[in-house]
Amino acid sequence: MDTWIDCEVKGCRFPDQRLGKRLHKVLGSLSRGMGNTIPLACQDWAGTKAAYRFLDNPRVDESAILAGHFEATCSRFTAASGRVLVLHDTTELSFQRKDHGAIGRTCKTFAGRDKNGRPRIRTVCGLLMHSSLVVTEDGVPLGFAAIKFWTRKKFKGTNALKGKTNSTRIPIEMKESYRWVENVKQSTQLLGDPRRCVHIGDRESDIYELFCAAKEAGTFFLVRTCVDRLAEDGHTTVETAMKIRCVRGTHRIEVRDANGKVSHAKLKIKFGRIKVLPPIGKHKRYPALPLTVIYAYEAKAPKGRERIEWKLLTNLPVRTLRAAIEKLDWYAMRWKIEICQPYCLQSKRSYELPFRRLGTVSSAA
Numbered sequence: 001m002d003t004w005i006d007c008e009v010k011g012c013r014f015p016d017q018r019l020g021k022r023l024h025k026v027l028g029s030l031s032r033g034m035g036n037t038i039p040l041a042c043q044d045w046a047g048t049k050a051a052y053r054f055l056d057n058p059r060v061d062e063s064a065i066l067a068g069h070f071e072a073t074c075s076r077f078t079a080a081s082g083r084v085l086v087l088h089d090t091t092e093l094s095f096q097r098k099d100h101g102a103i104g105r106t107c108k109t110f111a112g113r114d115k116n117g118r119p120r121i122r123t124v125c126g127l128l129m130h131s132s133l134v135v136t137e138d139g140v141p142l143g144f145a146a147i148k149f150w151t152r153k154k155f156k157g158t159n160a161l162k163g164k165t166n167s168t169r170i171p172i173e174m175k176e177s178y179r180w181v182e183n184v185k186q187s188t189q190l191l192g193d194p195r196r197c198v199h200i201g202d203r204e205s206d207i208y209e210l211f212c213a214a215k216e217a218g219t220f221f222l223v224r225t226c227v228d229r230l231a232e233d234g235h236t237t238v239e240t241a242m243k244i245r246c247v248r249g250t251h252r253i254e255v256r257d258a259n260g261k262v263s264h265a266k267l268k269i270k271f272g273r274i275k276v277l278p279p280i281g282k283h284k285r286y287p288a289l290p291l292t293v294i295y296a297y298e299a300k301a302p303k304g305r306e307r308i309e310w311k312l313l314t315n316l317p318v319r320t321l322r323a324a325i326e327k328l329d330w331y332a333m334r335w336k337i338e339i340c341q342p343y344c345l346q347s348k349r350s351y352e353l354p355f356r357r358l359g360t361v362s363s364a365a
Contacts, residue, residue: 002028005028008069008072009024009027011068011069016059019064026050026051029041062149072143073142073145074145076143077134077191083196083197084198085137085200085330086188088130088180088183088201089201089334092126092128092129095126096125097125104125105152106127106128127150128151128152129147129148130180130183131144131146131147131148132183132199137330139336146182146183146186148179150176169281169282178209180204181210184214185213189217197220198219198220198221198222198330199214200222200223203225205223205224206226208229208282208286211291215315220314222312222313222316229277229279230276232275238276241272241293242274245270246270248270249268250268250269251269251321252264252265252266252267258305261304263302263304265302267296267308269321269324270294271292273291273292273318275289275290276291292316294318294327296309296310296328310331312328
């Protein structure tokens with residue numbers, strides 16, 4: 001464990017060497033007491049007090065702590081071969097505080113009803129973390145390449161603009177969603193080999209600015225789309241253009257639902273290259289992009305679970321059915337980031353990948 005910690009903190013640069021030594025000790029204590037609170041992990045009051053002093057030091061921030069890990073991730077990326085997948089996702093860190101002013105708020109939730117039947121709304125106190133996990137095509141984690149923390153204070157007032165103006169006309173820099181663009185840029189720059197990287201995100205990452213940022217950085221992306229954008233000459237949409245495409249083949253998979261029940265599913269697969277246009281309010285700022293659209297869906301809704309319907313968008317070329325299935329496998333790796341968060345953020349819930357390939361592929365005429 002000490003050897004691993006040495007590797008992870010080697011690249012840290014603190015203004016005082018003693019801070020680096022203290023970080024090493026804190027990580028050692030937390031590693032030996034995986035999942036415990038700081039007092040339990042440190043075992044004694046002296047170690048606990050030293051850990052809290054380190055975290056409260058104004059000369060210590062997340063960038064200083066994470067610098068060594070980012071450097072170690074880059075080294076493991078260089079040693080690996082082939083493409084790597086950069087998985088992006090957001091985590092909410094909730095805390096119980098009477099005064100949320102010092103930390104911030106994440107959202108408001110329904111907290112039951114009072115004795116008069118009126119709904120009670122509770123403000124959730126906490127921070128948000130957007131992270132980018134690097135894994136190999138086989139799903140082996142190499143480390144994080146970018147992590148961004150923020151509170152909702154920074155974007156206060158953005159929601160009010162939604163009722164007065166089209167959301168597509170609000171600059172991306174004023175939205176929380178800008179974190180997706182920032183992490184794509186930061187992780188690509190850190191790894192230093194953009195052609196080997198494929199950035200993967202869920203429907204929340206379906207942002208045109210992200211597509212353009214990937215193009216500028218010379219890297220690739222694969223996201224699950226939820227927006228039916230204008231396409232081709234502007235008189236049609238992606239959804240309409242895909243409807244007239246023929247099914248290119250079928251693919252059988254094994255599915256595990258939320259209750260752990262296993263079943264089989266037969267997916268129909270369509271794919272094609274389509275010219276995708278930017279939002280109307282931003283067509284002067286961003287160019288049209290030739291992108292590959294992949295649809296994988298079940299023809300009928302099965303009993304006991306939701307129908308599988310994936311709509312993926314990528315700037316990678318897809319010319320064969322097997323290439324399309326490869327992209328489905330890559331997107332399925334996105335669930336890795338759900339289980340590879342830092343140990344202190346892990347839930348006791350057991351996550352499962354959405355499906356397992358059965359290896360049966362058939363091409364349609």
